[in-house]
Amino acid sequence: MTRVDGQDDRRAPTIKDVAALAEVGIKTVSRVLNDEPGVSPGTKDRVRRAVESLGYRRNTIASSIRRRDRRTASIGLVVEDLANPFASSVTRAIQDYAAERAHLVLVGSSDGDPARERTLVQEFGSRLVDGLIIVPSGADQSYLDYERAHGVPVVFVDRPGRRFKADTVVSDNAAGTAAAVRHLAARGHERIAFLGDRQSVYTAAQRLAGFRSAMEELRGEADRRYVRTGLRDSVQAHAAALEVCGLDPAPTALVCGNNLVTIGAVHALQELGARDRVACIAFDDIELADLLRPALTVVAQDTAALGASAARMLFERLDAPGAPYRRTTVAVRLVPRESGEIPASA
Amino acid sequence: MTRVDGQDDRRAPTIKDVAALAEVGIKTVSRVLNDEPGVSPGTKDRVRRAVESLGYRRNTIASSIRRRDRRTASIGLVVEDLANPFASSVTRAIQDYAAERAHLVLVGSSDGDPARERTLVQEFGSRLVDGLIIVPSGADQSYLDYERAHGVPVVFVDRPGRRFKADTVVSDNAAGTAAAVRHLAARGHERIAFLGDRQSVYTAAQRLAGFRSAMEELRGEADRRYVRTGLRDSVQAHAAALEVCGLDPAPTALVCGNNLVTIGAVHALQELGARDRVACIAFDDIELADLLRPALTVVAQDTAALGASAARMLFERLDAPGAPYRRTTVAVRLVPRESGEIPASA
DNA sequence: GTCCCGGATGACAACGTTGTCGGCAACGTT
DNA sequence: AACGTTGCCGACAACGTTGTCATCCGGGAC
Secondary structure, eight states: OOOOGGGGGGSOOOHHHHHHHHTSOHHHHHHHHTTOSOOOHHHHHHHHHHHHHHTOOOOHHHHHHHSSSOOOSEEEEEESOTTSHHHHHHHHHHHHHHHHTTOEEEEEEOTTOHHHHHHHHHHHHHTTOSEEEEOOOSSOOGGGHHHHHTTOOEEEESSOOSSSOOEEEEEOHHHHHHHHHHHHHTTTOOOEEEEOOOTTSHHHHHHHHHHHHHHHHHHSSOOGGGEEOOOOSHHHHHHHHHHHHTSSSOOSEEEEOSHHHHHHHHHHHHHHTOTTTSEEEEESOOTTGGGSSSOOEEEEOOHHHHHHHHHHHHHHHHHOTTSOOOEEEEOOEEEOOSTTTOOTTO | OOOOGGGGGGSOOOHHHHHHHHTSOHHHHHHHHTTOSOOOHHHHHHHHHHHHHHTOOOOHHHHHHHSSSOOOSEEEEEESOTTSHHHHHHHHHHHHHHHHTTOEEEEEEOTTOHHHHHHHHHHHHHTTOSEEEEOOOSSOOGGGHHHHHTTOOEEEESSOOSSSOOEEEEEOHHHHHHHHHHHHHTTTOOOEEEEOOOTTSHHHHHHHHHHHHHHHHHHSSOOGGGEEOOOOSHHHHHHHHHHHHTSSSOOSEEEEOSHHHHHHHHHHHHHHTOTTTSEEEEESOOTTGGGSSSOOEEEEOOHHHHHHHHHHHHHHHHHOTTSOOOEEEEOOEEEOOSTTTOOTTO
16 A cells, blocks of 8 residues: 555545645535535635646546435436447437436447346446436336336337336337338339238337238238238348249339348349339338439438437436326338339339 | 335345345445455355345445446447447447446447537546547547546547547558559549548548559559549538539549548439449448449448457556557458449440 | 464445535624 | 524535455364
């Protein structure tokens, strides 16, 4: 423990140092820092100058363990894969909302693994985040009872949680595919195929449901042969698209349930030389979608609104812990470009 | 302060609760939690069971203020815009590396604003992050002296910092554009244009430098009329591309310095009906680039390696604070598709 | 029997902050 | 003159944890 005094400056200055320099008690420094009343202007000024000259910064962490409300001014976010544009865009919106309220965001990717999701939540918990925003993956979010019991609010985004009720923000997935169907129908299409992910994925199920109900509304029923689900990657989607397009009669239009499906399907159309003949509407917008030929008509999710709503809900929940849980549905938007405008007769 | 005892459980259990239940001292609980020696197997077991039955979780934050090393097992990351695929991909890689070492990542977007960058760093600092990874924006990172003085290591990624030396990881930007030039030259191109961002942006300057040196190597000199820089968005890039293509003689190939430039340039080529005639190589890969017609040949950055290297450097720096600063250059990769294969004679 | 040693254990201080409370001076009121 | 009130301020406890240290106990060496 014998150390040269010159090395001492590694430790950042504390309110104690500030107090010594300003010749006041530590509590007075604390009062100034927290804008509490009861400090004379002169003293306040002296403290401020001491803070300035030492380069003092409050230790938020030490502060939070003592504060009554325990707030750390940070929130935790679990997404599926931050490298995914959907996730990063939602994250960015949450960040912005949090930043306005001087909060920081801890982010983790679950990769759809429930165990990882849970681990992340625990890690966030041990850092005392003020709240959690989660894109839930597993079939059971009841582990969150622990967080709730200890006063940490939770908001689900993109999908509702299971076995655990909480504020939730989702896109209007069903309306999106329904709009796609009606858009295509208006251009004369009757044989419309749907390619989607596993039905155990909430969004995939919703999108198929929207597709089905719009088809039933228009045609009495959707032809089952034109509906392929359970496609987990672009390779499977590619194969399914080839199959569906090989049917007789072949569909004149395709609705793709997500990004990966779109990639597989467009590749399939490309191989068949059918990109200009078969109409196609994809769920989720894609960078440069308008540079494709034909430019890709998409159902775009409002990721900014999704993230902002989730963050807003979280902060509102922090202010009103007892209020009833709410569910917000964010509208999606059909962006007409070219691939969705191809008529049935082509 | 009179409260019903039933509401007391909002506070999470502490080692005190665990100690009481296991009938040991708090220090013994601490020893078990930290795998310190000197606890008999029987006691250890009793503590473990108490931890389990109470659902106790360590309060990392309280722990860190007392620990000798002050570690919080979290790091701070400042990117320019997390919604940008480049940033989110790098972030994801950093996350993964950090997660392996049981660290969490706080992320913020600076939007290229030096003030915001600095604010974020301060916020991270007050949360006692163990280290910082920064995509620097301003012309001066000397404010980081404060962090360094207090033992917080810094790593720059994508661009070097200014007025502050630190470990740095960058892509080999110059090699990327040089490779693009050679690739085009091998297909007979002599009149190659370059469209890029402001030269004050490090990556933009490096990319132009690589372009220039390869052109000089091949042709003695790059024709200045074919070089346009200072393009800050796709609209400006669009205009510049139209201009350059209107020259006589017109360039037979285009090298685009970044994503936004690519969007503008491809739109311009589209309008000119020249997408199949003028070769084009873009910096930065794009989702679905291979669905474009012609599929876009790109110089792809290895974002995963960029992020992983930065994280590795940070952790190595934490272990060896005194070691000399290092600079790592990550190779880029030319991904030949179609737009770069168009011959000069087309 | 005495001494020493090492393992196990807990009492207590400390980290940097905020909450509680009491003291002191100045002032106005009886 | 005595009293209460108000504004300002600091001593001290407390948050949940880890670091320091003293203590206790059993066993082996003399």
